[in-house]
């Protein structure tokens with residue numbers, strides 16, 4: 001794995017799950033890591049935590065400015081923070097829809113703008129956006145989430161084009177099932193349910209017959225974010241244990 005020594009890395013959603021594993025991996029690889037999250041992580045580490053609700057889009061520019069003032073540069077931005085609020089289209093209320101879109105799509109998009117400005121000036125940067133297999137595949141009750149992830153994949157492509165000649169590479173990682181608290185719906189962990197075991201494990205719908213661990217996603221993010229990625233941009237890398245390959 002590449003060394004990130006002296007690099008300054010912003011990870012959103014780094015208090016839990018995939019973001020936490022990613023922030024800790026970058027720390028291990030020598031980076032100075034700043035987490036943007038609305039929650040304080042449980043464990044105290046050398047990670048710098050900025051408590052922010054990313055849904056408040058007007059706060060993003062000053063949060064980025066604070067990082068630049070303190071650290072002088074930003075080499076990597078990883079947009080991990082996300083929420084999923086299941087609702088059928090008939091039950092979907094405007095405020096819930098916009099909260100999902102603001103956190104999952106608009107915040108990453110405007111962070112790409114504010115951080116991108118710094119990266120273009122530096123002539124170096126790597127951006128990785130967390131989408132989902134929901135960017136391309138759908139299930140009932142998931143309209144807002146699906147739209148947000150498909151939108152983020154589109155934004156990844158467009159921003160990649162705009163930054164391609166500036167040394168700034170922009171990609172997305174689309175996981176399938178990952179063992180985090182996001183899989184807990186109404187108090188039940190769907191990855192531990194009889195339904196999941198029957199459909200995905202016993203019936204072999206999920207070829208690698210288990211959910212991913214957050215660190216398995218973090219390793220893919222880290223490669224895309226590293227200086228050894230020199231030619232891949234505008235892409236979404238699916239990391240789903242083969243789930244979306246099976247007919």
Ligand SMILES: NC(=O)c1ccc[n+]([C@@H]2O[C@H](COP(=O)([O-])OP(=O)(O)OC[C@H]3O[C@@H](n4cnc5c(N)ncnc54)[C@H](O)[C@@H]3O)[C@@H](O)[C@H]2O)c1
Pocket residue numbers: 012013014015016017018019036037038039052053054055080081082083103130131132133174175176177178179180181182183
């Ligand atoms: N877990 C999965 O199965 C799975 C699958 C595909 C994609 N994803 C995506 O991966 C990303 C991370 O998910 P996870 O499973 O680690 O979830 P998680 O709930 O464990 O972590 C999400 C993090 O985002 C933070 N966050 C949420 N809303 C925020 C806000 N408004 N402001 C600031 N921080 C906020 C939370 O506090 C938390 O630390 C999300 O974008 C999610 O859509 C997850």
